[in-house]
Amino acid sequence: ELKVEQNPLFLSMQEGKNYTIYCNYSTTSDRLYWYRQDPGKSLESLFVLLSNGAVKQEGRLMASLDTKARLSTLHITAAVHDLSATYFCAVDTYNFNKFYFGSGTKLNVKP
Amino acid sequence: NAGVTQTPKFRVLKTGQSMTLLCAQDMNHEYMYWYRQDPGMGLRLIHYSVGEGTTAKGEVPDGYNVSRLKKQNFLLGLESAAPSQTSVYFCASSLEGAGTGELFFGEGSRLTVL
Numbered sequence: 363e364l365k366v367e368q369n370p371l372f373l374s375m376q377e378g379k380n381y382t383i384y385c386n387y388s389t390t391s392d393r394l395y396w397y398r399q400d401p402g403k404s405l406e407s408l409f410v411l412l413s414n415g416a417v418k419q420e421g422r423l424m425a426s427l428d429t430k431a432r433l434s435t436l437h438i439t440a441a442v443h444d445l446s447a448t449y450f451c452a453v454d455t456y457n458f459n460k461f462y463f464g465s466g467t468k469l470n471v472k473p
Numbered sequence: 474n475a476g477v478t479q480t481p482k483f484r485v486l487k488t489g490q491s492m493t494l495l496c497a498q499d500m501n502h503e504y505m506y507w508y509r510q511d512p513g514m515g516l517r518l519i520h521y522s523v524g525e526g527t528t529a530k531g532e533v534p535d536g537y538n539v540s541r542l543k544k545q546n547f548l549l550g551l552e553s554a555a556p557s558q559t560s561v562y563f564c565a566s567s568l569e570g571a572g573t574g575e576l577f578f579g580e581g582s583r584l585t586v587l
Contacts, residue, residue, distance in 0.1 A: 366515075371513075393573075395574075395575065403580075403581075404563065404581055405565075405576075406578075407575050407576070407577075410573045410574075450516070452576070460518065461506070461518070461574075462518070463508075464515055465513060466515050
């Protein structure tokens with residue numbers, strides 16, 4: 363069964379700082395997704411990474427995928443309080459489009 | 474812009490009661506999923522469907538049943554609720570094949586079993 367591990371699970375940082383969230387997965391997959399969840403809310407799609415070396419950027423967030431290392435990173439640049447949320451990575455399988463989620467990284471950006 | 478709609482959004486049950494959660498999507502998606510979310514455990518797949526009339530088990534299917542009689546609807550049933558089924562349930566849908574596989578989520582249904 364595919365395992366997806368995120369670290370750190372909790373991240374408290376000051377505004378203006380940079381940090382990276384890591385997502386490792388255990389089996390071959392070329393598709394990785396990042397989602398954001400605000401407290402009590404649903405999950406919102408942030409990035410879809412569909413091939414090795416894919417890099418996507420939106421505002422202060424940048425996601426990349428290394429399928430050989432089975433690793434994706436979500437880099438936060440000059441964090442702001444509005445980025446406080448829980449971030450999930452997910453990997454899908456070729457078989458019937460099943461998705462497996464990491465445990466999530468709860469980010470708290472202090473003003 | 475309805476997207477994925479779940480009903481009900483909140484429900485309290487007593488142990489042994491039954492209930493059904495309804496998920497409806499208006500995007501003509503083939504694939505639909507039911508997940509549960511528990512603190513510190515991310516989302517775990519309960520059941521999924523790859524098209525009308527089909528269903529399959531996910532990671533944690535025990536205690537749940539599902540049906541997909543119409544393409545736009547995916548029902549999750551609890552026949553005899555247990556306190557361990559207290560959770561937030563999310564329905565999601567996605568395109569098949571040529572699509573990115575991106576999941577679109579409903580707002581969630583918070584279930585408490587006493």
